[in-house]
Amino acid sequence: VRENVTAGTPTQLTIDGVQIEVTEAGEGRSLLFLHGMDGIDPAAPWLRALSARHRVIAPWQPGFGHSERPAEFRSIADLAYFQLELAEALDLRDAVLIGASFGGWVAAEVAVRSTERFSHLVLIDPLGIKVGGRMQRHITDMHALSQEQLLEAMWHDPARGESDYSAMDDRELLGIARSRESFTYFGWKPYMNNPGLRRWLRRVRIPTLLVWGESDGIVGPEYARACAAELPDARLETIAEAGHYPHLEQPERFVALVEGFLRDTTPAAAATNSI
Amino acid sequence: MRVYQFSEQPYHVAWDVAKASGSLRVTLPNRLCEPEVASRIINERLDEWTLCDELGLDIIVNEHHASATSVSPSPTVTLAMLAARTKRARLLALGYPLANRAEPIRLAEELAYIDVVSKGRVDIGLVKGSPYDIAPANSNPVGITDRFWDTHDLIVEALTNHDGPFSWESPYHEYRQVNIWPRPWQQPRPRIFVTGGSIDTAIAVGERGHTLVTILGGWNATKLFDAYRESAAGAGIQAGPDNFGYCALVGVGDTEEEGLRRLNAIAGYFRTTSIVAEPFVNPPGYMSAEGNAAWLKKNQRRGRAGKHFPATTRDGRVLKIGSGAGHGIGVTPKDMIDAGIAFAGTPDQIVEQIAELNDHLGGFGTLIMMGHGGDLSHEETKASLTLMGTEVLPELQRLNAPAVVA
Numbered sequence: 051v052r053e054n055v056t057a058g059t060p061t062q063l064t065i066d067g068v069q070i071e072v073t074e075a076g077e078g079r080s081l082l083f084l085h086g087m088d089g090i091d092p093a094a095p096w097l098r099a100l101s102a103r104h105r106v107i108a109p110w111q112p113g114f115g116h117s118e119r120p121a122e123f124r125s126i127a128d129l130a131y132f133q134l135e136l137a138e139a140l141d142l143r144d145a146v147l148i149g150a151s152f153g154g155w156v157a158a159e160v161a162v163r164s165t166e167r168f169s170h171l172v173l174i175d176p177l178g179i180k181v182g183g184r185m186q187r188h189i190t191d192m193h194a195l196s197q198e199q200l201l202e203a204m205w206h207d208p209a210r211g212e213s214d215y216s217a218m219d220d221r222e223l224l225g226i227a228r229s230r231e232s233f234t235y236f237g238w239k240p241y242m243n244n245p246g247l248r249r250w251l252r253r254v255r256i257p258t259l260l261v262w263g264e265s266d267g268i269v270g271p272e273y274a275r276a277c278a279a280e281l282p283d284a285r286l287e288t289i290a291e292a293g294h295y296p297h298l299e300q301p302e303r304f305v306a307l308v309e310g311f312l313r314d315t316t317p318a319a320a321a322t323n324s325i
Numbered sequence: 326m327r328v329y330q331f332s333e334q335p336y337h338v339a340w341d342v343a344k345a346s347g348s349l350r351v352t353l354p355n356r357l358c359e360p361e362v363a364s365r366i367i368n369e370r371l372d373e374w375t376l377c378d379e380l381g382l383d384i385i386v387n388e389h390h391a392s393a394t395s396v397s398p399s400p401t402v403t404l405a406m407l408a409a410r411t412k413r414a415r416l417l418a419l420g421y422p423l424a425n426r427a428e429p430i431r432l433a434e435e436l437a438y439i440d441v442v443s444k445g446r447v448d449i450g451l452v453k454g455s456p457y458d459i460a461p462a463n464s465n466p467v468g469i470t471d472r473f474w475d476t477h478d479l480i481v482e483a484l485t486n487h488d489g490p491f492s493w494e495s496p497y498h499e500y501r502q503v504n505i506w507p508r509p510w511q512q513p514r515p516r517i518f519v520t521g522g523s524i525d526t527a528i529a530v531g532e533r534g535h536t537l538v539t540i541l542g543g544w545n546a547t548k549l550f551d552a553y554r555e556s557a558a559g560a561g562i563q564a565g566p567d568n569f570g571y572c573a574l575v576g577v578g579d580t581e582e583e584g585l586r587r588l589n590a591i592a593g594y595f596r597t598t599s600i601v602a603e604p605f606v607n608p609p610g611y612m613s614a615e616g617n618a619a620w621l622k623k624n625q626r627r628g629r630a631g632k633h634f635p636a637t638t639r640d641g642r643v644l645k646i647g648s649g650a651g652h653g654i655g656v657t658p659k660d661m662i663d664a665g666i667a668f669a670g671t672p673d674q675i676v677e678q679i680a681e682l683n684d685h686l687g688g689f690g691t692l693i694m695m696g697h698g699g700d701l702s703h704e705e706t707k708a709s710l711t712l713m714g715t716e717v718l719p720e721l722q723r724l725n726a727p728a729v730v731a
Contacts, residue, residue: 124496194460196603197626215621227617230609235467 060092060110066135070117073108076101079312080142082168083108084133086151086295087233089115089225096301100308104146109136111156113232115225126178126236126244130159137167146312150174151268151294152233155242161258162250170315171258172308173277175266175294179248180240181276188273189242193234203267204294251280257315258284261307263292263299285311326683326690326721329385329417330377330710331572332697333395333594334370338362340597343393348602350392350457363396369703371406373696376707378411380714385417385450385693390461394598401435408443416446419518419538419693422454423476424469425462430503433483437509445510450518450538451477457605467610472497474529477517479503484514518570518691522633524552531556531564536691538570543665545634546571550686570691571682574667574698576658577712581670585658587709588669592661593699595646595653603627636664668694672716679717684727692721 060071073092081104083090083097090108091097100106111129113119123129133156137145147168149157154176161171181188190203201208215223258281262274271288278286287307292299339357343349374384386403389395397403400418408416416439421432440447453473459466475497482491483505490502509515517535521527522542530537531553539546550569557564576588603626609617636644644664646653661667665685668678683689696713697706 193608194604215624218622220618220622223618223621224614226621227609227614230617231467231614234609235465238465238467239463 060090063109065139066132068112068118068120068132070112071110071115073097073106073110075106076104078104080104080140080145081106082133082137082142082145082147084111084147084149084153084156085114086153087114087229088295089229091298094298094301096297096304099301099305103309107140107142109133111153111232113235114229116221116228119228119232119235126156126159129156129236130163133157133160134164134167142167144169146170146172146308148172148174148308149176150297152177152237152242154178155237155244155247158247158251158254159244161254161256162247165254165256169256170312171254171256172261172311173258174261174297174304175263175269175274176260176277177237177242177269178244179251179273179277179280180243180245181248181273187241188269188276190268191241192268193238206263206265206291206293206299210299248276248280251277252282254281255283257311259307259311260284260286261296261304262286262288263294263296264288264290265293266296268294326566326679326692326724327383327415328692328694328713328718328721329383329415330374330697330713331385331387331693331695332370332373332706333387333389333695334367334397335594335597335698336363336366336393336396337593337700339393340593344597344600348600348605349394349597350389350601351460351605352602353391353393355391357393358396367396369706370697371403371410373703373706373710374407374414375410376710377714378414380710381413381718382710382714383415383417384411385419387419387450388422389455390458392457394594401432401439404439404447405435405442408439408446411443411446414446415448416443417448417450417518419450419520420452421450422452422458422462423480424472425454425458425464426476427462427464429476429480429498430483430500430505433480434505436480436515437484437505437507440509440511440515441507443510445515447509447511447515448518449480449515450520451480451535452520456607456611457601459608459611460605465610466608469611481514481517484509520572521549524549527552528556531562531568532560534560534562534564534568536568536570538572538691538693540572540693541574541636541666542571542634543636544639544682544685545637546665546686548634550689554687566688566690569686569689570693571686571689572693572695573665574661574669575675575694575696575709575713576667576669576701577672577675577696577709577717578670579712581674584670584674584709587701587705588658588661588667590701590705591695591698592653592656592658592667593701594695595656596699597652599628600652601627636661636666638663672712672720675713675717676720679721680724683724688727 060073063072073090110117145168147157154173155178201211205211278284289296289300289303297304343353386400388400404416475495490504493500519530519535520538527549537553539549554564574591576584578584644656665682668675
């Protein structure tokens, strides 16, 4: 079901001159969620569950869905600075920054630049760093897979990822096409990573939760351990019977992990950094 | 009318294995390419082009990558060899896939070098690049049209700016000292050909007055040529036959049967060219988001990315070839001739077929003939080319440009 129901209807927002769509739901502590290549489903169970106790803000990133992509946006850094602008515009304080897959990469790029407005970071099967030698690839080349192979790689239960495009309206299809295009545009080369990012993950001094789907065929355990090793204050949790999107395949486990993490960790007063 | 002989230099002996694997391109392991066989294939084609020089025909080559459809990765290499082997033929590569090329200045240098060596026989052919050549080049499929024109502008500037180094800082290219040596023989620069299958491209090429080449456009090519004429006129350019090129398959024989049989062999091109592994058919961003939304709606996974006019017979049948609608199963040589995408038979028949299409399209000054393709043998190719050069070409040179109704 892709209808905008109780979890909140996307609203238009203009941030720093860029028009984007944002889904917002709930009240309480702010959770800024950055989506992967498939965007946001406002009715997703994880979003409903988290919005019961928190204010979830889920923007469609520039170029994804129906959010504008300014011509001068050329790299992942532009998406990161944009989210910093958004956090400032919404005056987020002690917010939780969550990113999944491609959005996890953007979230990490945000956090190495500034955690002034964030107290916690949650990365769900994030892309973004180079692991391994020059003839090894730890991020699967999604652009070399057929639709069927891609579903196999991304989902524990590939049937979960199937879509009936013929039943969708033109606007929704255009949004999907734009998302795929922007995912490609920002992630083509170097493939879904920033060679400089791994070195700078040490700047993320806020408590970080790494959530990994055990069946993820896009980024696997070795890559996950490399991420955990570079982040100064990270815990790595895996979720069984989940692939690249554990928050979609095992929403209850995911939400429980996030709530537990927020309960257990308190950021040290001096630990925030800013540029 | 000038006639350029074209072969993709296909490695046809791997086609059966490749078809069974589901892809002739990108993923087909090169252990299937035997160096001895590749050497024979390439040298036969070079000999055929050398023969063209004697026959009064011109030369066109192209490039593809990681593919059994073509073992020609760099047309400047081929043209450099042919520049040394030939005396008079025009040397065209159509083309250099600009959006996939990391080093356009290197290309401008190589073109100028070949132009100087051949004393002004180079024609420049520029194309965006095929969707399935994106992966081997690892070039970003998003923004390919803007990158093409930026690269085009840079190459033209490099060929024509003779006042010392200039700099170029665009979103796509960054150079601080551009100053190519040698500069081209032809002044101000060699003529530029661009292939186009969509109205948008025809308009963009028309604005610049370059020669628009339509590949297998058939009777539908009028739409492209008309869009070009209108666009050119808007830029103050009166378009004539020199502004248009037409590419078709050509099989010439002493008898009609022999010509049709040769065409049928060459048409192996249709039966293979669009067999590509799914993820490389249409990388995201190669087409517009609107175009990709339409693909999703149809749940399309195969076919040719982009906007094209399908090959259509006079009675309105759309042929299942080339456009990715199919691999030519059941399409006969006569269907292809009827659709205007092939010319075949005796020299007299071919003259008549070409004259009719030339008249229909309002005159094209360049005919690009795919005179070799598929498993057509070296001997048969030479025989077909010889008939083309000695019996068809003189008649085509006498063709007057038809009057164009604006």
